[in-house]
Amino acid sequence: DAKTTQPPSMDCAEGRAANLPCNHSTISGNEYVYWYRQIHSQGPQYIIHGLKNNETNEMASLIITEDRKSSTLILPHATLRDTAVYYCIVRVASGSARQLTFGSGTQLTVLP
Amino acid sequence: EAGVTQFPSHSVIEKGQTVTLRCDPISGHDNLYWYRRVMGKEIKFLLHFVKESKQDESGMPNNRFLAERTGGTYSTLKVQPAELEDSGVYFCASSLLAGVHTDTQYFGPGTRLTVL
Numbered sequence: 001d002a003k004t005t006q007p008p009s010m011d012c013a014e015g016r017a018a019n020l021p022c023n024h025s026t027i028s029g030n031e032y033v034y035w036y037r038q039i040h041s042q043g044p045q046y047i048i049h050g051l052k053n054n055e056t057n058e059m060a061s062l063i064i065t066e067d068r069k070s071s072t073l074i075l076p077h078a079t080l081r082d083t084a085v086y087y088c089i090v091r092v093a094s095g096s097a098r099q100l101t102f103g104s105g106t107q108l109t110v111l112p
Numbered sequence: 113e114a115g116v117t118q119f120p121s122h123s124v125i126e127k128g129q130t131v132t133l134r135c136d137p138i139s140g141h142d143n144l145y146w147y148r149r150v151m152g153k154e155i156k157f158l159l160h161f162v163k164e165s166k167q168d169e170s171g172m173p174n175n176r177f178l179a180e181r182t183g184g185t186y187s188t189l190k191v192q193p194a195e196l197e198d199s200g201v202y203f204c205a206s207s208l209l210a211g212v213h214t215d216t217q218y219f220g221p222g223t224r225l226t227v228l
Contacts, residue, residue, distance in 0.1 A: 046216055098168075099160055099168065100217060
């Protein structure tokens with residue numbers, strides 16, 4: 001699975017959009033981009049994933065560049081409860097399930 | 113629908129003792145994973161079950177760790193004998209059997225293990 005690079009930390013004002021970047025310059029054509037987050041003392045929580053098209057769900061939007069070498073997770077209206085470590089994970093799409101490889105992620109702090 | 117559950121939420125044991133962690137996956141999920149985070153480190157994969165079979169146990173640190181999933185439902189992870197470096201948070205995750213698209217894993221709240 002391709003390696004990802006994320007900034008170690010970011011701040012965001014409550015109510016504003018939080019834009020979390022991720023670089024995955026070695027991504028292959030059959031690899032998905034997944035985002036998880038871990039709120040303190042809880043298990044990792046799935047947020048969203050995508051292959052090459054932009055995706056949106058009730059939690060967030062995922063914007064993947066045309067060359068697929070980077071992506072941005074957008075939380076449109078961040079709240080204090082969105083303070084967490086956010087993980088960008090690239091993982092091959094295949095017919096069999098596979099493990100997730102977590103990096104160090106981005107610590108997002110939403111400020112009041 | 114109930115999520116992934118883990119028991120106990122916390123366990124404090126002395127070095128040399130045995131501890132068994134339990135994970136109940138989401139009903140109908142064939143895939144079950146164990147991960148752990150030790151102090152100051154990243155979350156690391158331990159092993160993966162498909163139903164009752166071990167698909168990948170490449171992340172198991174040593175033979176003091178034994179995972180089972182009898183009947184393909186809940187799983188247990190036994191540490192015997194526990195060492196100080198086993199302290200950390202143990203997470204379980206489950207997912208449906210993957211088809212064309214890669215599977216989405218859903219995590220439990222974790223078991224915090226402290227070995228004194």
